[in-house]
Amino acid sequence: QSVLTQPPSVSGAPGQRVTISCTGSSSNIGAGYDVHWYQQLPGTAPKLLIYGNTNRPSGVPDRFSGSKSGTSASLAITGLQAEDEADYYCQSYDSSLSGSKVFGGGTKLTVL
Amino acid sequence: QVQLQESGPGLVKPSETLSLTCTVSGGSVSSGTYYWSWIRQPPGKGLEWIGYIYYSRSTNYNPSLKSRVTISVDTSKNQFSLKLTSVTAADTAVYYCAREQVLYCSATNCYTYLDYWGQGTLVTVSS
Numbered sequence: 001q002s003v004l005t006q007p008p009s010v011s012g013a014p015g016q017r018v019t020i021s022c023t024g025s026s027s028n029i030g031a032g033y034d035v036h037w038y039q040q041l042p043g044t045a046p047k048l049l050i051y052g053n054t055n056r057p058s059g060v061p062d063r064f065s066g067s068k069s070g071t072s073a074s075l076a077i078t079g080l081q082a083e084d085e086a087d088y089y090c091q092s093y094d095s096s097l098s099g100s101k102v103f104g105g106g107t108k109l110t111v112l
Numbered sequence: 113q114v115q116l117q118e119s120g121p122g123l124v125k126p127s128e129t130l131s132l133t134c135t136v137s138g139g140s141v142s143s144g145t146y147y148w149s150w151i152r153q154p155p156g157k158g159l160e161w162i163g164y165i166y167y168s169r170s171t172n173y174n175p176s177l178k179s180r181v182t183i184s185v186d187t188s189k190n191q192f193s194l195k196l197t198s199v200t201a202a203d204t205a206v207y208y209c210a211r212e213q214v215l216y217c218s219a220t221n222c223y224t225y226l227d228y229w230g231q232g233t234l235v236t237v238s239s
Contacts, residue, residue: 033223034215034223045231046208046229048227057227091159091225097175098172101161102161103158104158106158106159
């Protein structure tokens with residue numbers, strides 16, 4: 001059971017927009033701690049996609065965007081492409097766990 | 113461009129100690145700007161943060177693993193290492209090393225994100 005809750009799977013057709021939610025609590029996202037997102041392509045290491053809730057590292061397409069409100073955060077992907085098929089993980093900080101970083105359980109994105 | 117590479121045995125017997133090393137190139141583990149972390153991922157499952165070390169040798173560990181984990185740094189070799197004692201089959205996972213970039217610091221903590229990852233190494237616990 002992950003501290004941050006994500007849907008196990010989402011899907012969309014090429015060109016569509018999908019969102020992935022990440023729900024936490026008052027000891028992590030709700031406490032104001034930032035949320036970061038990682039993309040894990042099949043058989044590879046995770047890659048930073050969004051940091052500080054809304055910021056994209058250099059090289060990440062602007063089709064990817066992040067937002068945060070209350071105890072939840074979301075990752076939106078517009079103009080879906082086949083290469084976006086991957087697992088996506090949210091991550092934050094939890095004050096009830098001695099300063100541990102916590103991850104969501106991951107969401108498998110399928111491009112139909 | 114920072115690169116991280118994990119190395120160590122791919123097979124460890126139950127009750128023994130898992131030992132891995134992460135070699136950093138293109139950056140220095142002595143830099144006060146970054147923390148250096150270990151994360152693991154059991155086959156087919158999600159990510160679990162294990163802990164980090166700072167160049168000053170201060171550490172922070174996941175409470176669920178704290179009694180069994182030690183992370184150390186060797187600045188002369190630009191490496192940091194993970195030791196996990198008394199392993200069981202539940203410790204079978206791909207182990208990643210990663211760099212943590214500081215986003216901001218409060219009076220008591222620095223808040224970071226994982227900006228560079230190694231490719232990962234599979235460690236199987238089995239007799």
